[in-house]
Amino acid sequence: MEAKVRVARYDPDGNRDHHFDEYTVQLAENAMVLDALIDIRENVDETLSVRCSCRSAICGSCAMRVNGKATLVCNTPMSRVAPNGEQITVEPMGNMPVLKDLVVDLEVFWNKVKAITPWIQPEGPKPEREYIVADEHMQNLINTVQCILCGACVSDCTVLEVDPSFMGPAALAKAYRFAADPRDGHKQERLELYSQASGMWDCTHCFQCVEVCPKGVAPMDWILELRREAEAAGLKDHNGVRHSESLAHSVKESGWLDEAKLAMDSYGKFSDKLKLVPVGVRTILKGKMPKTGPFHHKRPGAEHVTRIFEELEGKHS
Amino acid sequence: MVFEHDVLIIGAGLAGLRAGIEAKRKGVDVAILTKVYPVRSHTNAAQGGINASLDEGDSWESHAYDTVKGSDYLGDQDAIEILAQEAPSDIIELEHMGVIFNRDEEGRLGTRAFGGASHARTYFVADITGQALLHVGYEQSLKYKIPTYNEFFATSLIYEDGAVKGCVAIEMRTGELHVFKAKAVIIASGGVGRAFEPSTNALICTGDGMALAYRVGAPLMDMEMVQYHPTTLPSNGALLTEGARGEGAYLVNSNGDRFMSTYAPNMLELASRDVVSRSEQTEINAGRGIDGCVMLDCRHLGADLIHSKLRQIWELARDFSGVDLVTEPCPVRPGMHYIMGGIKANFNGQVKWGESAGQSVPGLYAIGETSCISIHGGNRLGANSLLELVVFGRRSGLHAAEYAMTQKHANVGESRAEIDRKKITALLERPQASDMVGKLRMELGDTMNQHVAVFRDEAGLKTAVAKVKELKQRYQGIGLQNKGKVFNTNLLSALELENMLDVAEVITESALYRKESRGAQFRTDYPERNDAEWLKHTLAFQTDSGPRLDALEVTITKWQPQKRTY
Numbered sequence: 001m002e003a004k005v006r007v008a009r010y011d012p013d014g015n016r017d018h019h020f021d022e023y024t025v026q027l028a029e030n031a032m033v034l035d036a037l038i039d040i041r042e043n044v045d046e047t048l049s050v051r052c053s054c055r056s057a058i059c060g061s062c063a064m065r066v067n068g069k070a071t072l073v074c075n076t077p078m079s080r081v082a083p084n085g086e087q088i089t090v091e092p093m094g095n096m097p098v099l100k101d102l103v104v105d106l107e108v109f110w111n112k113v114k115a116i117t118p119w120i121q122p123e124g125p126k127p128e129r130e131y132i133v134a135d136e137h138m139q140n141l142i143n144t145v146q147c148i149l150c151g152a153c154v155s156d157c158t159v160l161e162v163d164p165s166f167m168g169p170a171a172l173a174k175a176y177r178f179a180a181d182p183r184d185g186h187k188q189e190r191l192e193l194y195s196q197a198s199g200m201w202d203c204t205h206c207f208q209c210v211e212v213c214p215k216g217v218a219p220m221d222w223i224l225e226l227r228r229e230a231e232a233a234g235l236k237d238h239n240g241v242r243h244s245e246s247l248a249h250s251v252k253e254s255g256w257l258d259e260a261k262l263a264m265d266s267y268g269k270f271s272d273k274l275k276l277v278p279v280g281v282r283t284i285l286k287g288k289m290p291k292t293g294p295f296h297h298k299r300p301g302a303e304h305v306t307r308i309f310e311e312l313e314g315k316h317s
Numbered sequence: 318m319v320f321e322h323d324v325l326i327i328g329a330g331l332a333g334l335r336a337g338i339e340a341k342r343k344g345v346d347v348a349i350l351t352k353v354y355p356v357r358s359h360t361n362a363a364q365g366g367i368n369a370s371l372d373e374g375d376s377w378e379s380h381a382y383d384t385v386k387g388s389d390y391l392g393d394q395d396a397i398e399i400l401a402q403e404a405p406s407d408i409i410e411l412e413h414m415g416v417i418f419n420r421d422e423e424g425r426l427g428t429r430a431f432g433g434a435s436h437a438r439t440y441f442v443a444d445i446t447g448q449a450l451l452h453v454g455y456e457q458s459l460k461y462k463i464p465t466y467n468e469f470f471a472t473s474l475i476y477e478d479g480a481v482k483g484c485v486a487i488e489m490r491t492g493e494l495h496v497f498k499a500k501a502v503i504i505a506s507g508g509v510g511r512a513f514e515p516s517t518n519a520l521i522c523t524g525d526g527m528a529l530a531y532r533v534g535a536p537l538m539d540m541e542m543v544q545y546h547p548t549t550l551p552s553n554g555a556l557l558t559e560g561a562r563g564e565g566a567y568l569v570n571s572n573g574d575r576f577m578s579t580y581a582p583n584m585l586e587l588a589s590r591d592v593v594s595r596s597e598q599t600e601i602n603a604g605r606g607i608d609g610c611v612m613l614d615c616r617h618l619g620a621d622l623i624h625s626k627l628r629q630i631w632e633l634a635r636d637f638s639g640v641d642l643v644t645e646p647c648p649v650r651p652g653m654h655y656i657m658g659g660i661k662a663n664f665n666g667q668v669k670w671g672e673s674a675g676q677s678v679p680g681l682y683a684i685g686e687t688s689c690i691s692i693h694g695g696n697r698l699g700a701n702s703l704l705e706l707v708v709f710g711r712r713s714g715l716h717a718a719e720y721a722m723t724q725k726h727a728n729v730g731e732s733r734a735e736i737d738r739k740k741i742t743a744l745l746e747r748p749q750a751s752d753m754v755g756k757l758r759m760e761l762g763d764t765m766n767q768h769v770a771v772f773r774d775e776a777g778l779k780t781a782v783a784k785v786k787e788l789k790q791r792y793q794g795i796g797l798q799n800k801g802k803v804f805n806t807n808l809l810s811a812l813e814l815e816n817m818l819d820v821a822e823v824i825t826e827s828a829l830y831r832k833e834s835r836g837a838q839f840r841t842d843y844p845e846r847n848d849a850e851w852l853k854h855t856l857a858f859q860t861d862s863g864p865r866l867d868a869l870e871v872t873i874t875k876w877q878p879q880k881r882t883y
Contacts, residue, residue: 011801011803012801012803013800013801013802013803014801028552030552030637030638030639032636041755041806041807042753042754042755042756042758042759042810043753043755043756045798046753046754046755046797046798046799046807047798047799047801047807048806049799049804049805049806050806051806052520053353053357053359053519053520053521054357054359054361054362054519054520055519055520055553055555056362056555056556056633057632057633057636058361058362058445058448058629059353059356059357059358059359059361059362059519060356060357061353061357075632075636077636099490099803099804100801100803100804101804103804106354110354114459118456118459119414119415119456119457119459119460120414120415120456122413126413129371129409129425130409130412130413130418130425130426131412131413132423132424132425133420133424134420134424135419135420135421135422135424135427138417138418138419138420139419139625141417142417142419142442142443142445142449145417145442145445145448145449145452146445148356148361148448149356149452181415181417183415
């Protein structure tokens with residue numbers, strides 16, 4: 001089949017402008033996007049730099065963007081991204097500086113992983129043999145260790161786009177793996193560490209990481225699990241906890257979201273609440289204040305919503 | 318720049334990481350230099366598991382015997398005994414380090430059956446055991462604060478005053494060459510699969526460590542022993558784990574027969590890999606294949622088992638062959654997978670082939686696939702390779718640390734990098750040529766896969782030898798399009814090809830040298846094993862005119878060679 005590929009180029013040794021080069025190569029029917037890139041750099045244009053190794057979606061080297069979305073190019077079939085032979089666009093991952101062409105500086109990524117104390121810390125004397133742990137615990141963790149640290153989720157994380165200090169989906173999914181390991185002896189400290197600013201409460205559940213993860217790890221799900229664990233461990237003095245509690249409370253009581261109250265409730269300290277005043281003023285000036293303003297009222301039929309909440313809460317208690 | 322460490326490890330797969338941890342525990346200054354980030358290493362590709370005789374009904378002797386038999390009696394039995402004896406405590410240690418092993422109903426470590434083993438002694442993490450172990454090794458290297466020089470490619474070993482004293486390496490990010498001074502160097506840089514096309518191996522498996530050691534006088538041992546794995550995908554050579562057959566999958570031919578009953582009536586699909594691959598190729602050659610393949614049938618295992626324990630290979634079959642293992646059999650064929658041969662090292666990882674002066678390379682260690690300690694002899698059993706990484710990683714880390722404490726750094730400075738810098742500059746400055754790196758590598762891969770595969774003979778091997786020599790000649794004339802400094806993967810590929818050509822020459826010459834059939838080496842012109850003349854290792858030394866071949870006694874402790882049936 002004929003593959004038309006538009007590749008983002010950047011050469012720090014040359015004229016340093018970011019541009020695209022277009023290539024057309026002949027490939028086997030079931031070829032992956034990586035096959036196209038390898039064919040280009042081996043037979044057409046040796047100046048193209050690409051990281052790749054295993055070709056089996058296990059080493060995590062070849063994460064990059066195809067048609068705007070992060071993926072591993074080694075398991076992305078050309079037929080999926082160009083079903084009718086369209087030209088595809090290949091670019092380096094986002095949220096990381098480009099070193100050359102499709103190669104990004106991964107130090108940003110590794111530093112996030114390193115920041116979560118990514119090794120098990122058992123407490124007390126080690127058993128002579130293995131730790132006795134139920135297989136279901138291990139199976140649950142195996143879902144998280146499917147992560148190959150390719151960086152695709154970090155590339156497309158919408159929070160990282162505005163706040164580079166966010167721990168990010170990959171590191172937080174790995175964080176869950178340690179917090180939930182029954183052999184680890186520092187769960188509480190871990191949950192405190194991951195609850196800090198830039199941690200688990202900064203995820204906005206935009207689902208990007210779930211969508212792009214090439215291994216089906218769904219990092220966001222594990223971030224939400226971490227939050228449940230943190231709340232269950234009594235770590236409630238966080239804006240994130242107050243935010244989710246206020247949200248649930250307002251929907252339960254009134255049938256819908258009280259946006260103004262949500263903003264106020266989310267901040268614990270009075271001094272922080274005060275900082276919202278200019279935001280409120282700007283919201284009004286820009287015409288973005290909810291029509292009800294501070295006068296939130298119950299929706300008709302809200303009692304049904306309340307009943308659903310009570311039923312669910314009853315089940316959980 | 319000049320960097321200095323007591324122990325320098327080249328390669329950050331599980332062997333290198335494990336060696337680093339042990340050296341660090343011993344208290345020396347250790348660092349790892351690696352051409353890819355640690356978790357990108359090829360240890361990832363080991364799917365099925367890791368062997369140990371932990372079970373009460375099992376014994377280390379049984380594990381050792383299975384390994385000796387699997388090796389077709391070419392493995393060194395002193396090293397195999399150590400491997401089998403130390404396996405249980407190393408598995409427990411891995412568990413304590415955080416590996417999420419599958420469990421049995423009682424919450425203890427669970428096992429699965431594997432090829433060539435008389436007992437189910439393979440511990441596993443779904444079908445991502447290598448990945449799970451590698452990531453834990455990386456985590457522990459962070460815990461122990463072992464510095465890693467990521468994306469640095471070693472271009473030569475520093476050999477001074479009769480010992481290895483470090484290496485020169487190029488930093489991919491800047492293109493700069495640096496000198497790494499070390500009192501001991503451990504090579505843990507993996508195999509040479511990319512000299513074959515196709516191969517299950519990652520693109521990084523280019524025999525770099527073997528070539529580096531060979532050029533300072535270390536012999537490469539048993540290089541003719543190249544394992545073809547029985548279940549690889551025809552499209553790109555990707556591997557489907559032996560764990561599938563361990564869980565009960567069948568191999569069938571075009572008549573729908575489970576043909577392994579003809580070749581290995583007792584062990585069937587779980588005979589050792591050389592036997593199964595040869596059987597498959599025999600079926601295919603006899604016209605009982607389907608488009609050059611036989612079929613791997615998992616359907617009777619059921620969707621639940623496939624999705625929980627064989628999830629990765631279900632994905633691979635779907636992505637690369639468009640096959641749903643739950644409902645369809647999958648075409649597979651023997652594919653180049655592993656090299657049993659490598660840098661000759663003893664059970665402490667020391668590069669040493671005798672007790673006399675001149676029969677060792679002081680300061681140099683080798684572990685993992687790049688080495689030949691010789692655990693696997695003529696044929697490696699599945700799930701012994703991960704084990705080898707931890708046992709000999711640990712042992713070499715300890716030994717190298719103790720050795721380093723007795724040594725001083727060599728008196729070399731930045732200028733030592735000049736030799737390598739000149740060579741690379743010359744390569745970059747050569748004019749454009751018709752031969753591109755990719756083209757030469759493809760010709761090499763095709764040649765090796767055609768003539769140095771499951772069945773070999775003198776004529777084919779001579780053709781391969783001549784072709785490799787021709788390619789070495791043509792390599793001297795290649796020109797690179799990419800002249801840049803930053804992340805020049807064109808340059809990297811050229812240096813890797815140079816390494817592969819040296820190693821491939823040794824593989825073909827060694828296969829020609831061994832005039833018998835043993836393990837993975839099957840010579841149609843010498844179809845029998847010949848213990849009287851060939852129960853010995855092949856050693857290849859570098860000379861100006863190509864490899865000089867020699868023989869070395871096999872170490873036998875308990876198990877005398879017997880006829881090998883499964």
